[in-house]
Amino acid sequence: SFREQFHRRYEVNSEEFTRRHLYFQNATERHAYLNSLSAGPQSAKYGINRFSDLSQKEFRDLYLRASADRAPLFSGLKTEG
């Protein structure tokens, strides 16, 4: 159902399917851990989404590409410029 919902084209039992299946299983384990600290109706929820068949490395390499340049510490309203 994940493949159908997110339009994945890899075939069952293909090498890619096996790899993606493993990443998907890893994701469900992560979800259990991440949700274990959630308390209250407003807490963040973690679960299956379109990134669930990516490894954490693939996700980082594709989507987390911003580099951080440090900004000066805010010290009041008259520090602009």
Add this chain to the structure above:
Amino acid sequence: LPAKFDWRDKAVVAPVQNQEACGSCWAFSVVGAMQSTHAIGGSQLEQLSVQQVLDCSYKNEGCSGGSTLRALSWLKQTRVKVVPRSEYPYKAKTGICHFFSQSHDGVAVKNFIAHDFSGREEAMMGQLVERGPLAAIVDAVSWQDYLGGIIQHHCSSQWSNHAVLVVGYNTMGDVPYWIVQNSWGTTWGDEGYVYIKIGGNICGIADSVAAVLL
């Protein structure tokens, strides 16, 4: 400061975009802030070209990554006018920079203000209300699995790897939170938005925050 504030209520925030398989979050964040600031100044809300910033900001690396502050610094130094999205559409690939004459319609950055608001998130709320949506960088490693709700754990500060647009906040409930527009499409998070607890610099939301002056 008002207990809650959301620039979307003023119709100055463009719809959620999808960067696709391109590390262009830094450009979406900066262009998002420009679009909103332009609309707050009285112009009609218009989507500007992320692809132009992606291709032309030579201090950054296109789809391979970049920094919001370096992009803003380039926009300020060159006074390049960012043209409407319709004239330079998004391709999710780094391409050759297209030049436009200075007489061409577009929006230029006059200046920007960047600060580390860690420990001073109330002051950051003031900047948001006073200046408009803010370009911020965050640690988004745990966002791979995010579905909705207010992030309060599992997010480090000072390990930023993703750029976003802070468009509002809400301190009315038990857990005050930032309202953050992401660029991973509307099928991610809450219709493309993520909520982050205010206080404690969760996900490094206050580490490097920029407001645009046009």
